[in-house]
Amino acid sequence: MAATGNRSSNPAHNRTGQVTKAGLDDDAFDELFASSWLKLVRLASLLLPAATGQAEDVVQEAFTNLYVRWPQFSDAAGAAAYVTTSVVNGARSRQRFWRRHPSAPESDAIGGEALSPEDISISRTENRWVWEALQSLSRRQREVTVLRYWAEMTEGEIAETLGISTGSVKSNSARARLALSAKLRNQDG
């Protein structure tokens, strides 16, 4: 008898779907998934110079890891922070993997030319330009920029998510902002 959507698929959960220790139940997991999945796929898409399908894989893995640890979380905010960090790390791990294994099918996104905006269905000219500008940044600058301008995190939150100091966040953010604003002026001018 295979598990079919029951709440006991995680051994840490009892038959009524409640976790065995103080923690969140599966309904809370589903709620977090529903409210944050799209945003996290978009976050991963902005971090990864690859097709959206890769971003979905990264987010799926992040939620899988989250569910394994679900009983450890007592509040949704902590779980949301964990899964966001996991997505950022997952995107980073993909890029490392592609660099180490350039013969892997998806490695063209890193080892060769980055995928074009068409590959991720970005249609508007302005958005394509922004996409390309983001890809021109270093990985760390792109991470800081996306977390700052898209995820609207504070410097402290970015530092915690990326596991770096706030000083590093500030310096990377300043460099990225300088580069992007220069491109913005050139593009508009």
Added chain:
Amino acid sequence: MADDIDAELSRRISNVAREIRPNQPDPRAIRNATPIATTRSQLSRWAAPLAAAAAVGAVTTSTLLITHADRGEKSQPAAIKPVISQASTPIYSTPASVAPSKSATRPVEPPACNSAQLHASVDASRSGVVHGAGNVILLFQNTSSTACWFSGLPTLLATASDGSDHPLPFHKTADPGYANPSPAGGPGSLDPGKFGAMHLTMQIDGCTVPATTYTTLKIPLEHDQVVRLTFPPQLALSGCFGDQAPMGPIIQ
């Protein structure tokens, strides 16, 4: 002016993000595919008892979820589900509700590293105390002439002066990138002469647990292999053990 640039960047990046419109899956697919065992060692630890139990018809557990052995960069959540039924016949099925991974290709895997192939040491240049936490990077050089697969998140053992072994209570983080800045990026092939690493952290500030002095640190590998090194003094800075990230080849 500065605010204008920030607002403009925020608007434009948000516009890019809004054009990304994937189809949202059902969270139950994630929950049903979530692995219980995520490492090869865990898998092998369970495989024998389960097979034996199935053979004698002793297992009545309805469902077990076990993922592929984690030998690639990341295990994929689409799990193989060995179902041991009342009839004690293992049936393997893949949940249809989970989309297959788009990046399933993995490199050819060499045999797992054994203790004779590895020389362990502490990376003094990358170990130290930052923001009240100690970072300890253990290095593992492949001193053999053949590549081997380097992976795992074993329970480390410390040997006391009386010869007794004590497991070190590190908090294991399955995500190789979670214990930043880990120099290892997860499982991988360790070529001859190359280094692998394991990242450990110690809580120093605010720790009231006294450190214990040990003589030897043991790092268990697959197939009951053990790598030994003199107990690093960096692990005796306090008695509060922090995170332990998976072992893997160092990312250049």
